[in-house]
Amino acid sequence: MGGFAEYELVEGDDGEQVLALSGPYLVSTIGSVDEELRHLDGPIARVDLSDISEIDTVGAWVASTVAGDHGAEVSGASNRATRLIEALKGSRGEEVVSAPRLPVWTRVPDAIGDKVYNARDGVFGVLGFLGALIAAFGNLIRHPRRFRWLALVRQLELVGVSALPIVGLMSFLIGIVIAQQGAVQLAQFGAETLTINLVGRITLRELGVLMTAIMVAGRSGSAFAAQLGTMKLTEEIDAMRTIGISPMEALVIPRILAAILMMPLLGFYAALVAIVGGAVIGDVMLGIPFYTFLARIQDVVPIYDLWVGLVKAPVFGLIVALAGCYHGMQVKGNSEEVGRRTTMAVVSAIFAVIVIDAFFAVFFTEIGWG
Structure with a gap:
C-alpha cells in the first residue's frame, strides 16, 4: 500500500489530547513525519494506532518512543504492531553509557605489562625472520645462479645513488651548523682553530654515518615496508610462493645487501660533504682559508675515526633494511596495516640505530679508539 505516514492531534471523548497515527509507518515512509513527531508540544494522553495500514520495526519504535516521551498509552494497535512494540520494550536507554575506566595507578601498570608481555611476539617474529633470512642466504650460497643480480643493482641505485642529493644537502647543512656553533x-677560550678538529672528528666518527642511517631509514626503510606490505596485501607474495619463487631470495635479500653495501659509501660521502660545509664557514667566519681547512683535517683527525664510521655503517644498514623488510612482510588485513607497519619500521629502525651507536661508542672507547 502506497502513501506517506501521517499524524493528527485530536481531542478524545474524555477531553484528553490524542495523537492519531495513520498511513503506512515503514522505514521508507516515516521520514516525512519523524522529525515533527520528535518535537511535539503539549501533553498527549494516548497514541492511537488504529488507522495505521502497515507497520514495521522502525514504525513501531517511533510510535513507542513518542508514547514514552509523553507518558501516553498506546491503543488501537494491531497484532503485528503489538508484537513489535513488546519486542522493543527496554531498548530505549536514557542513561549516559561510558566504558569503565580504572584509576591511573592501576591502568598505567596494566598497559605497560601488556606491552612488555606482547613484546615477546615481536621478538619471536624477528628471530623467525632472521632464521628464514639465514636459510635463504644458505640456499643462494649453494645455488649462486639463483641470485638476482638485476634486483640488487636496482636496489643499489634506489638506496644509494638516488639518495646522494638529499644526503649531501643534509650533511652540508649539518657541517655548517657544527662549525658555526662550535x-x-x-x-x-680563544680556540677557534679547534673548530677544524670538532668538525672533522664528529662528522667522520659519529654524525656522518648516524644522520645518514636516519635518512636511509626514513627514505629506504619506509619504502621497503610499504612495497613489501602492498605486495603482501595484494597476494603477490603468495603468488610467488605458488610458482616456486622464494620471496626472501627475490625481494628481501637484494634490499638488505643494497643497504649494507651502500651505507659505508653514503656515510663516507656524508662526512666529506659535512667537512666541506664546515670549511665554508671556516673561510667566511674564522678567516681560515678553504683549502687550509681541508688540509688540516688530515693532521688533526686520527685515521681510526674514519674506521669507526666505516665499521658502524654496514651494521646500521643491516638494521634499517631488516626493520623495513620485516615489518613489510608482517602486513595483513587491510591497507591501514601498510601505513601502521611502515611507521613501525621507521621508528624501530631509528631507535635501534641510536641504541647500537651508543654501544659502539662504549666499545670503541674501551679498545682505545675513543
Whole structure:
C-alpha cells in the first residue's frame, strides 16, 4: 500500500489530547513525519494506532518512543504492531553509557605489562625472520645462479645513488651548523682553530654515518615496508610462493645487501660533504682559508675515526633494511596495516640505530679508539 505516514492531534471523548497515527509507518515512509513527531508540544494522553495500514520495526519504535516521551498509552494497535512494540520494550536507554575506566595507578601498570608481555611476539617474529633470512642466504650460497643480480643493482641505485642529493644537502647543512656553533663556543677560550678538529672528528666518527642511517631509514626503510606490505596485501607474495619463487631470495635479500653495501659509501660521502660545509664557514667566519681547512683535517683527525664510521655503517644498514623488510612482510588485513607497519619500521629502525651507536661508542672507547 502506497502513501506517506501521517499524524493528527485530536481531542478524545474524555477531553484528553490524542495523537492519531495513520498511513503506512515503514522505514521508507516515516521520514516525512519523524522529525515533527520528535518535537511535539503539549501533553498527549494516548497514541492511537488504529488507522495505521502497515507497520514495521522502525514504525513501531517511533510510535513507542513518542508514547514514552509523553507518558501516553498506546491503543488501537494491531497484532503485528503489538508484537513489535513488546519486542522493543527496554531498548530505549536514557542513561549516559561510558566504558569503565580504572584509576591511573592501576591502568598505567596494566598497559605497560601488556606491552612488555606482547613484546615477546615481536621478538619471536624477528628471530623467525632472521632464521628464514639465514636459510635463504644458505640456499643462494649453494645455488649462486639463483641470485638476482638485476634486483640488487636496482636496489643499489634506489638506496644509494638516488639518495646522494638529499644526503649531501643534509650533511652540508649539518657541517655548517657544527662549525658555526662550535666556533661561537670555542671563541670564548680563544680556540677557534679547534673548530677544524670538532668538525672533522664528529662528522667522520659519529654524525656522518648516524644522520645518514636516519635518512636511509626514513627514505629506504619506509619504502621497503610499504612495497613489501602492498605486495603482501595484494597476494603477490603468495603468488610467488605458488610458482616456486622464494620471496626472501627475490625481494628481501637484494634490499638488505643494497643497504649494507651502500651505507659505508653514503656515510663516507656524508662526512666529506659535512667537512666541506664546515670549511665554508671556516673561510667566511674564522678567516681560515678553504683549502687550509681541508688540509688540516688530515693532521688533526686520527685515521681510526674514519674506521669507526666505516665499521658502524654496514651494521646500521643491516638494521634499517631488516626493520623495513620485516615489518613489510608482517602486513595483513587491510591497507591501514601498510601505513601502521611502515611507521613501525621507521621508528624501530631509528631507535635501534641510536641504541647500537651508543654501544659502539662504549666499545670503541674501551679498545682505545675513543
